[in-house]
Amino acid sequence: xxxxTDTVVDEVNIFALQELAARSPDAISLGLGDPDLPTPxxxxxxxxxxxxxxxxxxxxxxxxxxxxxxxxxKLLRVNGIKADPEREILVTTGSQEALFLLVQALIEPGxxxxxxxxxxxxxxxxxxxxxxxIVLTPTDERHDFDLDPVEVEARITDRTKAILLITxxxxxxxxxxxxxxxxxxxxxxxRDLIVIADEIYENFVYDGAEHVSIASLPGMRERTITLxxxxxxxxxxxxxxxxxxxxxEFIHAVAGLKALVNIHAPTVSQWAAVAALDGPQECIxxxxxxxxxxxxxxxxxxxxMGLTFGQPKGAFYIWANISSTGIDATTLSYLLLxxxxxxxxxxxxxxxxxxxxxxxxxxxxxxxxxxxxxxxRRVLRG
Amino acid sequence: MGRALAVRVLGHGAAIGAQADTAELxxxxxxxxxxxxxxxxxxxxxxxxxxxxxxxxxxxILPLRQAIAGMSTVDGFPATAEGVAITNGGAEALYIALQAxxxxxxxxxxxxxxxxxxxxxxxxxxxxxxxxxxxxxxRLEGGDVVVVSAPSSLSSVAMPDHGLxxxxxxxxxxxxxxxxxxxxxxxxxxxxxxxxxxxLAAEVxxxxxxxxxxxxxxxxxxxxxxxxDGMERLAGLKESMSICTTTVAQxxxxxxxxxxxxxxxxxxxxxxxxxxxxxxxxxxSGIPVIQPDVYPALLIDxxxxxxxDHRFAQRLASEAGVVVEPGSIFGESLAxxxxxxxxVEETMLIEGVTRLASFVEAG
Ligand SMILES: Cc1ncc(COP(=O)(O)O)c(C=O)c1O
Numbered sequence: 001x002x003x004x005t006d007t008v009v010d011e012v013n014i015f016a017l018q019e020l021a022a023r024s025p026d027a028i029s030l031g032l033g034d035p036d037l038p039t040p041x042x043x044x045x046x047x048x049x050x051x052x053x054x055x056x057x058x059x060x061x062x063x064x065x066x067x068x069x070x071x072x073x074k075l076l077r078v079n080g081i082k083a084d085p086e087r088e089i090l091v092t093t094g095s096q097e098a099l100f101l102l103v104q105a106l107i108e109p110g111x112x113x114x115x116x117x118x119x120x121x122x123x124x125x126x127x128x129x130x131x132x133x134i135v136l137t138p139t140d141e142r143h144d145f146d147l148d149p150v151e152v153e154a155r156i157t158d159r160t161k162a163i164l165l166i167t168x169x170x171x172x173x174x175x176x177x178x179x180x181x182x183x184x185x186x187x188x189x190x191r192d193l194i195v196i197a198d199e200i201y202e203n204f205v206y207d208g209a210e211h212v213s214i215a216s217l218p219g220m221r222e223r224t225i226t227l228x229x230x231x232x233x234x235x236x237x238x239x240x241x242x243x244x245x246x247x248x249e250f251i252h253a254v255a256g257l258k259a260l261v262n263i264h265a266p267t268v269s270q271w272a273a274v275a276a277l278d279g280p281q282e283c284i285x286x287x288x289x290x291x292x293x294x295x296x297x298x299x300x301x302x303x304x305m306g307l308t309f310g311q312p313k314g315a316f317y318i319w320a321n322i323s324s325t326g327i328d329a330t331t332l333s334y335l336l337l338x339x340x341x342x343x344x345x346x347x348x349x350x351x352x353x354x355x356x357x358x359x360x361x362x363x364x365x366x367x368x369x370x371x372x373x374x375x376x377r378r379v380l381r382g
Numbered sequence: 383m384g385r386a387l388a389v390r391v392l393g394h395g396a397a398i399g400a401q402a403d404t405a406e407l408x409x410x411x412x413x414x415x416x417x418x419x420x421x422x423x424x425x426x427x428x429x430x431x432x433x434x435x436x437x438x439x440x441x442x443i444l445p446l447r448q449a450i451a452g453m454s455t456v457d458g459f460p461a462t463a464e465g466v467a468i469t470n471g472g473a474e475a476l477y478i479a480l481q482a483x484x485x486x487x488x489x490x491x492x493x494x495x496x497x498x499x500x501x502x503x504x505x506x507x508x509x510x511x512x513x514x515x516x517x518x519x520x521r522l523e524g525g526d527v528v529v530v531s532a533p534s535s536l537s538s539v540a541m542p543d544h545g546l547x548x549x550x551x552x553x554x555x556x557x558x559x560x561x562x563x564x565x566x567x568x569x570x571x572x573x574x575x576x577x578x579x580x581x582l583a584a585e586v587x588x589x590x591x592x593x594x595x596x597x598x599x600x601x602x603x604x605x606x607x608x609x610x611d612g613m614e615r616l617a618g619l620k621e622s623m624s625i626c627t628t629t630v631a632q633x634x635x636x637x638x639x640x641x642x643x644x645x646x647x648x649x650x651x652x653x654x655x656x657x658x659x660x661x662x663x664x665x666x667s668g669i670p671v672i673q674p675d676v677y678p679a680l681l682i683d684x685x686x687x688x689x690x691d692h693r694f695a696q697r698l699a700s701e702a703g704v705v706v707e708p709g710s711i712f713g714e715s716l717a718x719x720x721x722x723x724x725x726v727e728e729t730m731l732i733e734g735v736t737r738l739a740s741f742v743e744a745g
Binding site: 031035039056059094096122126237262267269290372 | 440
């Protein structure tokens with residue numbers, strides 16, 4: 001067996017926790033990053049129309065031309081990125097696959113990738129499989145988990161191949177401030193590094209913050225691989241549609257790998273994605289408002305329980321410091337599941353040093369979130 | 383940027399980009415897209431209307447895993463629902479199986495005929511592909527993993543139980559991991575008897591697909607099965623590659639299995655008729671074939687033309703406007719043959735094969 005398929009962030013098995021939760025019928029999940037909201041009706045209708053009209057057959061490896069063109073329009077409109085739909089966009093089976101493919105394509109054994117900590121554990125899995133080394137850059141509560149360019153620069157060596165940026169962040173809900181992003185771009189240019197930008201949460205920023213795509217900054221397009229997807233933006237996790245935009249030669253090569261790995265993204269989902277990108281965009285603002293209200297609810301409740309956190313400026317998570325409970329995160333996860341019927345992932349699922357943190361998702365209706373908070377309060381008091 | 387990648391896969395990428403413009407030619411290598419059958423469409427739409435739009439468990443929905451485990455067990459490859467994972471197509475399943483079992487530098491024994499893409503995957507992983515020409519060559523010398531396609535979509539004939547048994551016994555003795563690629567199943571002419579040694583088959587990783595037999599290629603759904611001890615590793619890799627398989631596609635596949643009897647009966651009628659008709663056209667010109675008994679493709683023996691299969695395919699395209707695959711792409715055992723796909727639209731198939739026959743006769 002290939003040892004590199006093991007992830008390092010594996011002290012706590014979140015799959016075991018989820019299975020445990022699935023066995024207790026009244027457990028409330030604040031675990032997985034899967035929106036509770038339905039995929040908007042006009043998108044589902046477009047998929048049904050594709051099925052009715054027989055548009056279900058194989059698609060090109062790079063994705064349906066209609067989808068690549070819709071993505072090009074979206075990248076220009078939302079991200080300020082000019083991408084040629086014929087040569088600079090690859091449709092993937094979720095952004096998870098985008099991440100997997102681009103890392104396998106880019107990273108040689110021994111290459112170093114600078115990754116902010118805590119982090120989405122699939123980064124570890126993908127980078128280790130390629131034989132690369134993760135170099136962690138800490139982020140902290142005091143700075144709302146913004147990424148400090150000085151800390152990044154201090155970690156660059158002659159083996160550094162790329163800097164991975166995620167804004168807004170899973171799990172911290174922090175965003176990289178425009179000033180820091182600008183400085184990170186300068187560093188990438190000065191040190192001739194590639195930037196991998198995971199922008200899957202780009203639609204969800206709060207408190208007047210603005211999402212900036214690093215590829216739109218001067219001089220960055222040619223050295224940035226941007227990945228994104230429809231899972232979070234349109235509540236489309238089960239459809240498996242993501243994308244990569246990057247310079248043509250890189251896309252060309254990743255497409256070669258994509259052809260080996262799974263040929264093309266599912267056709268019906270691609271038609272749904274066209275409808276999502278070209279259709280009315282109000283659904284995104286509506287979801288953002290819903291998440292924002294929930295965010296305030298959970299922030300207030302957690303504060304009331306004595307937990308602290310950096311200002312969650314994006315995504316749909318709260319990354320809360322649980323030191324005041326005196327219980328480590330893994331123990332607290334099992335305790336909350338057993339005694340409160342609430343599933344929350346421990347911080348150690350996102351990095352070995354994060355035993356004092358837990359990630360709460362905002363992906364339940366407000367009354368259920370209130371119920372979850374009430375149950376937690378009782379357990380922590382008792 | 384992309385230097386590493388360029389070195390590792392550009393050859394393949396270029397091949398994709400360089401696919402010939404075959405609009406003017408009769409291309410007998412690519413099946414026409416199949417319509418998704420009505421009961422599958424209905425089930426898929428119902429799933430969407432119920433709001434089945436979320437991630438599923440990384441290994442997939444339970445009813446589909448149960449159905450696959452049942453089918454695999456009936457076929458002589460015992461599996462439990464816990465040992466099944468749904469994947470985004472058979473290709474993803476095979477990639478996961480290879481990536482999880484091969485270390486860089488390992489030797490992967492690939493029983494020929496073997497698709498070039500499988501060799502590409504092994505190389506990409508950093509392992510060494512070694513083509514195995516005789517399934518009963520039980521030495522498995524220095525092999526770490528053996529990959530067998532049974533049945534083979536390339537030769538289009540079933541794998542004899544005896545050969546597979548010898549191979550699996552040798553692998554058991556030498557502690558070599560076996561991957562049986564079953565993505566060309568189910569048999570498209572006659573239902574095949576189950577593999578006779580389920581005790582040996584229970585130890586292998588199998589890979590399957592819903593693309594061919596159930597006409598779901600565009601939906602991207604396949605699966606792998608694994609003995610219990612390998613499952614966590616494989617499922618973990620699946621999760622880090624694509625989280626889970628497209629939810630609506632899983633419900634489509636579930637419907638396909640529920641309606642397998644009627645869907646496969648239609649397929650079997652269609653392909654048996656086509657196969658026999660084409661063999662007749664060729665026989666009238668004295669051209670032999672390898673009689674397919676599982677997969678809807680036909681290997682036509684063109685040795686009497688005096689040309690090797692590559693040269694034959696080239697000249698057939700330029701002089702008769704017909705595109706076929708030279709058999710030797712897939713290994714020495716198919717040299718002297720050209721391969722056509724019986725899923726090609728029927729009038730085109732008849733016209734193409736008729737032209738091929740005249741081309742051989744004209745010498
Ligand atoms: C940071 C990050 N990147 C990528 C993904 C993958 O999402 P998907 O494959 O559904 O697009 C996720 C999902 O949780 C994520 O949190």
